[in-house]
Amino acid sequence: MPQLTRPAVLQLVLLLSAVPAQYLISRWSGTTVTQRYHASARLFRIWKDLRTSYLNGTAWMDWADQQMSSAKSLLGLEEEELKDSRPIETMLLDNDLEFFGASKKVRSPRPPYVFLRVGDVVMESKGHMVGVVVSWDSELRAPQEWVDKVYSNSEVPKAENTPHYKVLFSGPGSSSLLVAYLPQTQLMRFTGTRPEIPTLENYFSHFDGQRFVMQPWLSEMFPEDEKEDK
Numbered sequence: 001m002p003q004l005t006r007p008a009v010l011q012l013v014l015l016l017s018a019v020p021a022q023y024l025i026s027r028w029s030g031t032t033v034t035q036r037y038h039a040s041a042r043l044f045r046i047w048k049d050l051r052t053s054y055l056n057g058t059a060w061m062d063w064a065d066q067q068m069s070s071a072k073s074l075l076g077l078e079e080e081e082l083k084d085s086r087p088i089e090t091m092l093l094d095n096d097l098e099f100f101g102a103s104k105k106v107r108s109p110r111p112p113y114v115f116l117r118v119g120d121v122v123m124e125s126k127g128h129m130v131g132v133v134v135s136w137d138s139e140l141r142a143p144q145e146w147v148d149k150v151y152s153n154s155e156v157p158k159a160e161n162t163p164h165y166k167v168l169f170s171g172p173g174s175s176s177l178l179v180a181y182l183p184q185t186q187l188m189r190f191t192g193t194r195p196e197i198p199t200l201e202n203y204f205s206h207f208d209g210q211r212f213v214m215q216p217w218l219s220e221m222f223p224e225d226e227k228e229d230k
Contacts (some may be wrong), residue, residue, distance in 0.1 A: 084152060088146050092166075092179045099136030099142050100181045101166035109140050112222040114163045115184060117210040117225035119204060123190040124182060130195045131169040131180070132212055133187075134203050135222075138163050142181060159183060170197045 011060045081107040095102050116122060120133045140147070140160045151159045162183045194207045204212035219226060 001144060010108070023199055059175065061100075063138045083118070085208065088143065097143075099146075101137050101141070101164070102139070102222065103141070106220065107136070107222050108224055110222075111148075111163075116163075116165055116187060116189060117211070117220045118218060119214055119225065121193055121195060121211060122165075122187045124167070125186045129169050130179075130190055130193060131167040132195065132197060133165050133167055134218075135166040137164050140183075164200075165207060168197050168203075170195060 072203050091097070091102075098105075113204070114136060116133055116136065118133050118135060121130060122133055123130050140162060142150075147156060147159070150208060156158055162184050164181055165187060167180045167187070169180060170176070171178045175198055191210050200212065203215060203218055205215055206213050214222065214226065
């Protein structure tokens with residue numbers, strides 16, 4: 001008995017499907033040549049979509065990988081390397097590497113070249129968005145990957161010695177939040193405005209008309225930021 005190879009099976013399937021396909025086209029499309037042409041083109045488009053999604057091996061493998069990752073996450077079986085390589089977007093919110101103003105060290109004494117303070121309402125110079133400072137570093141503290149994306153090679157030396165601030169902005173939605181880590185050169189104090197930004201109550205007790213007043217835990221980290229500049 002002759003052996004059926006994979007190419008032979010594929011050819012046989014195509015031959016067997018040719019007549020039903022012609023029948024479907026004739027029944028689905030109508031009787032004119034133009035109608036049959038458009039129906040054929042429509043079928044080919046459907047086949048192309050199926051071939052590049054459900055019938056594509058790579059797509060199936062990607063789907064399987066996603067399902068496996070979800071299962072591992074639910075079972076607490078995340079691989080160690082994934083735990084150590086947190087997305088930069090997540091690190092902006094908080095991290096244990098002291099990047100993006102996340103250091104828990106007390107910022108005292110406060111260097112005189114750090115012009116802005118925690119609780120200041122600020123406007124960033126490029127998009128003119130109004131936000132609130134929730135932390136600062138006297139110099140750039142960020143992963144090298146992030147530095148390479150944000151600054152050119154010629155800008156890096158100056159940026160490394162420039163104070164950087166963690167700033168909260170209101171996002172496009174009423175409850176959405178944007179977190180940025182910006183150099184002092186892109187920010188200016190913006191007094192007399194109380195922006196509505198989610199999660200501010202986690203950092204501040206109230207707004208005194210000029211700036212936000214820090215919660216006790218935050219004031220302990222930035223003890224000199226509550227003092228008025230002379």
